[in-house]
Amino acid sequence: MDAKRELTSVDLAALVGELGGFEGAKVDKAYLYGDDFLRLKLRDFDRGRVELIVEVGDVKRAYVADPDHVPDAPGRPPNFAMMLRNRLSGADFAGVEQFEFDRILQFHFERDDEDTTIVAELFGPGNVGVLDPNDEVIDSLDTVRLKSRTVAPGSQYEFPDSRVNPLEVDYEGFVALMEESDTDLVRTLATQHNFGGLYAEEICTRAGVEKATDIADATDEQYEALFAAVERLREDLSNADLDPRIYVEDDRYVDVTPFPLSEYEDLESETFDTFNAALDQYFHELDRSDDDDSPEVDDSPDFEAEIEKHKRIIEQQEGAIEGFEQRAEAERERAELLYERYGLVDDVLSTVREARERETPWSEIAERFEEGADRGIEAAEAVVGVNGDEGTVTLRLDDTEVELDASEGVEHNADRLYTEAKRIEEKKEGALAAIEDTREDLEAVRERKRQWEEGDADEDEEDDEEPEDVDWLSRQSIPVRRSEQWFERFRWFHTSDGFLVIGGRDADQNEELVKKYLEPGDLFFHAQAHGGPVTVIKATGPSESGTDVDIPERSREQAAQFAVSYSSVWKDGRFAGDAYMVTPDQVSKTPESGEFLEKGGFAIRGDRTYYRDVPVGVAVGITCEPSTRVVGGPIDAVREQAETWVEVEPGQYAQADVGKKLYREFRERFADTSFVRKVASPDRIQHFLPPGGSRIADD
Numbered sequence: 001m002d003a004k005r006e007l008t009s010v011d012l013a014a015l016v017g018e019l020g021g022f023e024g025a026k027v028d029k030a031y032l033y034g035d036d037f038l039r040l041k042l043r044d045f046d047r048g049r050v051e052l053i054v055e056v057g058d059v060k061r062a063y064v065a066d067p068d069h070v071p072d073a074p075g076r077p078p079n080f081a082m083m084l085r086n087r088l089s090g091a092d093f094a095g096v097e098q099f100e101f102d103r104i105l106q107f108h109f110e111r112d113d114e115d116t117t118i119v120a121e122l123f124g125p126g127n128v129g130v131l132d133p134n135d136e137v138i139d140s141l142d143t144v145r146l147k148s149r150t151v152a153p154g155s156q157y158e159f160p161d162s163r164v165n166p167l168e169v170d171y172e173g174f175v176a177l178m179e180e181s182d183t184d185l186v187r188t189l190a191t192q193h194n195f196g197g198l199y200a201e202e203i204c205t206r207a208g209v210e211k212a213t214d215i216a217d218a219t220d221e222q223y224e225a226l227f228a229a230v231e232r233l234r235e236d237l238s239n240a241d242l243d244p245r246i247y248v249e250d251d252r253y254v255d256v257t258p259f260p261l262s263e264y265e266d267l268e269s270e271t272f273d274t275f276n277a278a279l280d281q282y283f284h285e286l287d288r289s290d291d292d293d294s295p296e297v298d299d300s301p302d303f304e305a306e307i308e309k310h311k312r313i314i315e316q317q318e319g320a321i322e323g324f325e326q327r328a329e330a331e332r333e334r335a336e337l338l339y340e341r342y343g344l345v346d347d348v349l350s351t352v353r354e355a356r357e358r359e360t361p362w363s364e365i366a367e368r369f370e371e372g373a374d375r376g377i378e379a380a381e382a383v384v385g386v387n388g389d390e391g392t393v394t395l396r397l398d399d400t401e402v403e404l405d406a407s408e409g410v411e412h413n414a415d416r417l418y419t420e421a422k423r424i425e426e427k428k429e430g431a432l433a434a435i436e437d438t439r440e441d442l443e444a445v446r447e448r449k450r451q452w453e454e455g456d457a458d459e460d461e462e463d464d465e466e467p468e469d470v471d472w473l474s475r476q477s478i479p480v481r482r483s484e485q486w487f488e489r490f491r492w493f494h495t496s497d498g499f500l501v502i503g504g505r506d507a508d509q510n511e512e513l514v515k516k517y518l519e520p521g522d523l524f525f526h527a528q529a530h531g532g533p534v535t536v537i538k539a540t541g542p543s544e545s546g547t548d549v550d551i552p553e554r555s556r557e558q559a560a561q562f563a564v565s566y567s568s569v570w571k572d573g574r575f576a577g578d579a580y581m582v583t584p585d586q587v588s589k590t591p592e593s594g595e596f597l598e599k600g601g602f603a604i605r606g607d608r609t610y611y612r613d614v615p616v617g618v619a620v621g622i623t624c625e626p627s628t629r630v631v632g633g634p635i636d637a638v639r640e641q642a643e644t645w646v647e648v649e650p651g652q653y654a655q656a657d658v659g660k661k662l663y664r665e666f667r668e669r670f671a672d673t674s675f676v677r678k679v680a681s682p683d684r685i686q687h688f689l690p691p692g693g694s695r696i697a698d699d
Contacts, residue, residue, distance in 0.1 A: 004255045006060040012098045014258035017240045018276045025093045030084035056126030063279040083486040087116045101165040145320040166193040167234045186211035203229045205262040244278035245269040256282035303449035310442040317435040324428035331421035335414040337397045347379040352406040362388025444479040472624040472643045478675040493633025495555035503533035510534040518584045525563040528578035532567030558634040560611040571692030573650045576615050580608040621645030630680045632688025651695025658694045659686035
């Protein structure tokens, strides 16, 4: 039999209770290997080092691993891992829960400033989403846009449609689900009750029922026996009455389960004290066997896989667009119904408002509508629901239900529905733009495939690389490849040495940078002039610990220039200024005795390293690989990263005007003007301009 590679719903139900024993452990760091393997390193007061791993690729698993079983830390962490480190460093692990009976785990973390939830989707293609306290997606490994649900940065996280939880169904519900089926007992348990194939067979075996019995021939006694077997399974999981096993066939591991299975009674097995330990041992050996059995690697690009991936994304996006169209049309139809039945709707709303003015309870209002419906009053018959908590009344108009704000009139409610339709249509426009980008990406892959097959591509070129000699400015179609990063709401740039530099846009962001993002090993910069951004070079990345990183002098000088250029020095029309540098331990929000710190201000203690007469200098450019985006910052840094750039200096033109001038300049430089519109709008360019007046250098 094939080795198990994915955890089942039963496995997760058994695992959750054991993982709860690690509550209170503090997060040290997050690591991401490839694009599907997440590792969180935690510290527990009693157990010491705790390694929580989640994988959502071809292998789908989640458990606490032995520290000797985790891979070495990767090199420079990707942005997803950096975002997790910033949100979770020092946070307490607050527990884990399974969503209904689905293969979804929610890991909760608490920190004084903000809580975070990591959702691991261990089904289908797999995914990991990071949510804020309002369940809004901060970031996710993959973006999902389907008719039924969306998982994308900035959106509200949506679980898959609810499925039956067989551990919560009573006997009557159990029988009803069985009798809805037109197949046999085991398939009905696997699908209608969501047990999956293995546990459906196990339940039949434990119940002593022939699994292939057709539903039409099933007896009450068989149903009772099956339900009793489900009840025993439920009790074992509820009481954590586990007896974990790893099953062995032909001297290799083939399955791991939270308790012995009758289906495997002919196989050898190894017992473990905890299910978590069994999972760790099983998947550790699976990793080793995968490494040993790996065939010789074909290093040719898998163009067909890329093409199919883009086709699937386009199909998802088309489904989302169709869904937006349907939802927007439905909202407009509801609004129009209000006007078509204006008299009836106004009668209902007026009745509710007058009753509330007399302080009539909502429950009594609902009763009066029911009485009116019994007497055949048309307006009362249209009322299908009254919600006092929300202050709403729901009407059924021409077989369509419309929920109305009872405190407002017909026009206000119709306007609200039209506004919602417009909002949905705006989401549709965004989806249309996204699908065009995906289609361009698809065509780019097809073009690379054609070049490879003709022998034009270099043998060492990786799947996602364009040839080094691409003339991006002359190219007629440039695929858009970018994703929003956590640091983009701040001022930011990457130094010539690859270090991320972030700066505050206002007093609130200055406060946030110091409180949440300034860590040991980083460097703090500030212009000597008043009214400048807090500027931080992030050290974490090139090696395991930020305190071990030596930030080169070139990067420090660029950070100093950044701090001066985006300060009042630029706004005052000056071309040079001073900046200083300190370490994080020198920065404090506690003022000296008798002094006061305004919002965004900090006390600096100890010696400072000064950078004198730093010239201002800012360039704005566009990158085409590995991602397509606007970049801005010190001239030397931008020049080394951008395909094309423009230098700006203090001047007489407002930010908005300079943004438009740069936009027109870039459109003239690129043959693909639609590409410039997509990635470098005037608003995005303006995002990188210093406060105050500017002009194009040598203009």
